[in-house]
Amino acid sequence: MPRTLEQNKKIKEASKKRIMEAALKVFGEYGFDGASVSQIAREAGISTGLMYNYFASKDDLVLTIVDDFLEHHFGEWGKKISDAQTPYDKLVVAVDRYVIPLQEDVNKWRLIRELSVRKEFKDEFWNIVSPIRNVYAKQLESLYLQLGEDPVKGFWGLQTFLEGVASCYCSYGEKYPIQQIRNQYLKGYRQKLYE
Incomplete structure (x- = not known):
């Protein structure tokens, strides 16, 4: 049959x-x-x-991997942050949606980081990333307004923190104290909001 x-x-x-x-x-x-x-x-x-x-090619394959990963990663992230109740909970979701997948599959993150700086992929890579990042930025800017901070500075501050964490974890792997760094970052906001 x-x-x-x-x-x-x-x-x-x-x-x-x-x-x-x-x-x-x-x-x-x-x-x-x-x-x-x-x-x-x-x-x-x-x-x-x-x-x-x-x-069609190795380039097509790698861009499909990036698109699939980012769509899955940030698609779930958007729903989870919307479902979180408090601004602090939303921040925890934002940080963990980056930190947890990084620990689960560092090779994907290494590949994404490599492609993001390669001249031959730059335009195609940013065509994939930009729409996702724009949605992500709007949600985080809204979060920082709720936290009483400048939304643009808050977004870029978090983005810089997460990119730094990703860079260190990609370089040092298990030697990098990712959970301690995560906890320290969130502790500052918890103290600001609740103490």
Whole structure:
């Protein structure tokens, strides 16, 4: 019995996901420049030619990974911050939506950081990031208004803090005291709001 369109779609999505996961592993091990399409295909358990049925190029693959990750990461984040009750709870969500995924999959963050500064990806990367960041910025600016702070400075202050945390964690891994840094940052706001 032939497969239905729905079954074919699920198989294609599963294969695409497997290729993306394999690519992350290979990029994590060899870097973007050091990784080849054939290494990625081999890691995914498919032929190189078959990989091109899913992605036009290594560049297409990496940008799809970034888009998928950021859409998932910040999409969930927006709902969670809206659901949080107090300004402090919203701030905790904002920090944790960055810190927890960073700890769970540092290779994705390393890849995103690498692409964000690469000349050949800059325009495409920012086309993916800008709409997401704009929504993120509006929610955080609203949060800082609730905290009684300048919203633009608050957003960029938090963004700078989180980028610094990401940079250090990507560089030092488990040696970096990420939870202590997180707790110290949030403690300052907790004291300001509740003491």
